[in-house]
Amino acid sequence: MKPxxxxxxxxxxxxxxxxxxRQGMSGEELYEITRGNWRIKPxxxxxxxxxxxxxxQMIVVSVFEIESWTEDKSGRVSFIGKPAPELEHYLGKSVRLQKGGKKSEVLRINLLAITSDPNPENR
Structure with a gap:
């Protein structure tokens, strides 16, 4: 069945x-991979x-509220946050209609809907 x-x-x-x-990840594992180490400049x-x-694969697998951002020595950033139960209705749903244009690791939405290319030379 299509999401x-x-x-x-x-x-x-x-x-x-x-x-x-990967399917079956714990909540803590999902938090760690979602908060990540991103090449972005919030x-x-x-x-x-x-x-x-x-x-x-364009399916929502985790939702968190962002409390703050941290940056490591290499300039990559991670967020500190907590689960967002108010957004759990998105879990398992497809966001394919939100994705636009070129591939990116981050898509900002409702902040001007601008994508951030993972290649710093293209920002």
């Missing part, structure tokens, strides 16, 4: 977890997302 398509309406970032996600965004939504 239902949804459009996320909250200020959020979609984080692509295709390389790290301080340059026009607004800050309230939520981080992990997707694998």
């Amino acid at each position: 239902e398509d949804v459009r996320i309406t909250e200020p959020a970032i979609l984080l692509v977890l295709n390389r790290t996600y 301080e340059r965004w026009p607004a800050q997302p309230r939520y981080a939504i992990g997707i694998a």
Whole structure:
């Protein structure tokens, strides 16, 4: 059965977890791969997302509320957050209609709907 398509309406970032996600992961494992080490610059965004939504193969697999961001010595960032039960209705749904244009590891939505290319030279 094909997953239902949804459009996320909250200020959020979609984080692509295709390389790290596997079925049956614990909540803690999902948190760790979703918060990740991303090559992004949240301080340059026009607004800050309230939520981080992990997707694998365009299906929502995790939802977290972002409390803050941390940066490591290499310049990669991770968020610190907590589960977002108010967004659990998105779990298992397809966000394929939200994805646009070129492939990216992060899609900001409701923050001007601009994608962030994982290649820093293209930002």
